[in-house]
Amino acid sequence: MGFTEVVPYLYYEDADAAIEWLERVLGFGPSTRWRMGGDVTREADIRVGLSRVSISGRAPGAAEGGGALVIVHVDDVAALHARVVAAEPGLDVEEPAQQPYGPITLMVTDPWGYRWNFWQGEADPP
Template identity: 30%
Template sequence: MEGSMSTPLVVPFLRYQDAPAAIEWLGKVFGFRPVLTLPGGKGGVGYARLALGDAVVMLASVRDSEPYLRSALDLPAVSQGVFVVVEDLEAHYEQASAMGAEIVLDIEATPEGTRVYLAFDLEGQLWAFGDGFVVDG
């Protein structure tokens, strides 16, 4: 629901070599909408907040002043991903697949009783989308 988002307790923050392209791609392919975008130097993004349902992610352009934050393109492999619960997993999967996301795991049941699929974005960041998340065992 627009405007009724509660404050999330954990918000992933990501860096991209081409953050403007990432914002556009994440919207077109995964359905994120920009909530706030602040410009950065050299045509980059200083800060952006994107939302998909109740999920929020922050991203920005890679900065020389922050060598500890890199794009997935700069790494030999990713060691983590972003998990997002979506309302209609099949529709989300079909949209992402049709728009060119690199699907690395088709929709699959998890031991917790939910379903999930995995995909890489345009810079190799791993995303997981599922139809639910069990907080309490």
Template identity: 35%
Template sequence: MRTVYPLVRYRDPDAAIEWLGKAFGFEEHGVSRDEAGVVKHAELTVGTGMVMLGKGDPGGPGIYVAVDDPDAHNDRAVAAGARITMELTDQSYGSREYACEDPEGNIWYFGTYRP
């Protein structure tokens, strides 16, 4: 594994991006939007740290782990009994990734993301 990123979902990601900048000093590193202009994925940085966010129901953060081989990583997780919540997919922002739940329901994302 290379890097771990916290991931937070917001009902209104544009408002969250603005507020996180004003309140905590985060700056936009990159934003990917769908055809309707809705934020699919955003990266905010402060210093050398980064958080990811996107549209969704709040209720708990996720964890994004950058890996070199998401296909092999996915196979290992499935073999261990992980419940896949997002199939391995090539994303429009350049990452190949999947998501799964751990035994207590926490969501983990694994992919090739490189900031």
């Protein structure tokens, strides 16, 4: 097939606030923003390791889908957990957990409702 990349495209009504949060709390970045002649980001890409996430600076339309769960593979879930807790005091974040299907995981829900599920290790199918 020749697949080379999957790029999630997420809708954030305030893309600038979302990018700032993703960089500050989760450590993503750098980002590239397209403002298209104004002060507000209309489109953006943010780096997540060797991957990227594309961001739209508007709320999704009725036919564009609602929720998303994004899985991000990391080397050290515990270190990421410590970063998130330090960067966003009061954020309801569970402790990293060893899953019966393999990886150690950490779920972080951003202020816009997207669920970022961080995995250390791979799933081990039964």
